[in-house]
Amino acid sequence: MPSHTQQETTAPAELRTSVLRDAAFARLWTGATASGLATWALPFILGLAVLDGSLTAAGLGLVLAVRTAGFLVAVPVGGILADRxxxxxxxxxxxxxxxxxxxxIALDPGGPVSLAAxxxxxxGQGACRPAYQALTxxxxxxxxxxxxxxAMTFAVRITTLLAPGLVALLATTTGTGTLLLGTGxxxxxxALVPPAGTRAPVGEPAARAPFHAEFADGVREARRHPWFLAGLFALTAVxxxxxxxxxxxxxxVSRDHYGTEAVLAGALTAYTxxxxxxxxLVARWSPRARGWFALAGLACYGFAPLSLLAPVHPGVVVAAYVLAGVGIExxxxxxxxxxxxxxxxxxxARxxxxxxxxxxxxxxxxxALIAPAAAVYGTEAVLGVCAVVCFLAPAAAALAPGARRFSGAAR
Structure with missing residues (x-):
């Protein structure tokens, strides 16, 4: 079977040139950052609409649920179209x-127009994700x-850190409708800033397979890489x-164990x-066993629920979330x-x-399931199970063929 593997080696000139200085990548990074900022800003803008009374809490939940549904439907379709x-x-x-x-969304808050929007x-969010990944x-x-x-994932974390505060600051001088215009x-x-790629569309329209067949072709390609399937199931479990x-x-836990929301805010900030x-760190260092290294990082998320099992010093919780944040990247x-x-x-893209x-x-x-499970079995039991899953799922994925280096090639 022909291999599509490319070595991560470069010519000396390429090694000396940082990707951050490349104009095409700068445009791609700017576009991806803009999409991330828009994605993370929307829920906070709608939350402000609840506070000013223009949207009910139930309406907020419905709008966000419909947005999620649109994302899930569009992701596989977007992957097919981006490959086609x-x-x-x-x-x-x-x-x-x-x-x-x-x-x-501002035209009819909570109504049919806003739900359709x-x-x-x-x-749009779902369709652009695989396209951006493939365009990179x-x-x-x-x-x-x-x-x-x-650099791309750094931008994602910056947007999650800045978007809430930026929205709150702008909300002091403008309304929800204007904020939604800014998000648009x-x-x-x-949409407009990223550069053109190097790949031409595949096949003539008459020769293209149906959508379901092209999606199945993508699944077959994923199955050709056991390390990918194992890593994906580990990521999903975590x-x-x-x-x-x-x-x-x-x-x-922040409320019941510590009596303050400061631990919640501190943990989330520490994670980011x-x-x-x-x-x-990972931009500057790539170990030989990069797959095992990555899966070990993923397993570090288990320290987050583990730190919540019993009342400990808040610094322990913050440290656990720092470790989880480092590990996920x-x-x-x-x-x-x-x-x-x-x-x-x-x-x-598929x-x-x-x-x-x-x-x-x-x-x-x-x-949806975590709160009912905690009510039935207890918070400590659920946190314990979550921690065990976070530790064991990546460990099991590390046993898959090719997992050591995230590669099917013997090198």
């Missing part, structure tokens, strides 16, 4: 759809992709348990700070880079869509 047509085109049209629909926004492989040379992916402008930048413990049980540090960057290196280039569909798609399931 140009990745730049997929980024353009998905960003334009979100740019047009975002301000429309939220679905389109979610679809086109714009960036193989030897610079690890650095590029680290961010989506417009995400997000569905550890992430859910953070989202649902951390606020309860750790993730930023992890992105910087030690996983993310090698993971994305390996997919761009190992997966067949004409199927990369395989990436499987990644986002499972890891993000099952997260709401974990969030």
């Amino acid at each position: 047509h140009s990745r730049r085109g997929a980024v353009l049209w998905s960003g334009l759809a979100a740019a047009i629909a975002t301000p429309a 939220a679905a389109v926004v979610g679809a 492989a086109e714009v960036v040379a193989p030897g610079q992709r690890r650095q590029a992916n680290a 402008a961010l989506w417009l930048a995400a 997000i569905a348990t550890g992430y859910s413990a953070t989202g649902v049980l951390l606020p309860m 700070a750790g993730a930023l540090a992890g992105a910087v 030690l996983f993310n960057v090698p993971w994305f880079t390996a997919a761009q290196r190992e997966v067949a280039p004409d199927k990369l 395989v990436s869509s499987l990644d986002f569909l499972l890891s993000y798609g099952l997260a709401p399931v974990g969030l």
Whole structure:
């Protein structure tokens, strides 16, 4: 079977040139950052609408649920379209759809118009994710992709850190409608700023397979890489348990064990700070056993629920979340880079869509089940199970063929 593997080696000139100085990557990074900022800002803007009375709490939940549904439907479709047509085109049209629909949410808060607009926004967000991932492989040379992916994930963490405060600051001088217009402008930048890729559309329209057949082809490509399937299931398990413990049980523990929300705020800030540090570290260092190294980083998320099992000094909780943040980026960057290196280039967007569909798609399931489980079995039992899953799932994935280096090649 022909191999699509590319060595992560570069010519001396390429090694001396930072990807951050490349104009094409700078445009790609700017577009991805704009889409991330728009994605993270929207829930906070809608939360402000609840506070000013223009949207009910039930309406907020419904709008966000519809946005999530649009995301989940569009991710696999976007992956197919990005492989079938140009990745730049997929980024353009998905960003334009979100740019047009975002301000429309303010026209009928909680009503049919806003729900339809939220679905389109979610679809645009979902369709652009695999397209951006595949476009990175086109714009960036193989030897610079690890650095590029680290810069991209660094931008994601910066947006999660800055978006809430920026929205709150702007809300002091402007209304929800204006903020949604600004978010739409961010989506417009995400659509128009990225550069063109190097790959032409695949096949003539008459020769193209049906959507379900092309999706199945992407699944077959993913199955060709046992390390990818094992890592994806480990990532999904960690997000569905550890992430859910953070989202649902951390606020309860902060209130019940410590009597203050300061531990909640400190832990979340520590997680983001750790993730930023992890992105910087992994951009500069790539161990030989990069797959095992990445899976060990993913397992570090288990320290987050473990630190919540019993009342400990708040500094222990903060330290655990710093470690979890560092670890998640030690996983993310090698993971994305390996997919761009190992997966067949004409199927990369579809395989990436499987990644986002499972890891993000099952997260709401974990969030929905964690609180009822805690009510039935107790918070400590649920946190213990979450910690065990976070530790064991990556360890099991490390046993898969190719997991040591996230590669099917013997090198």
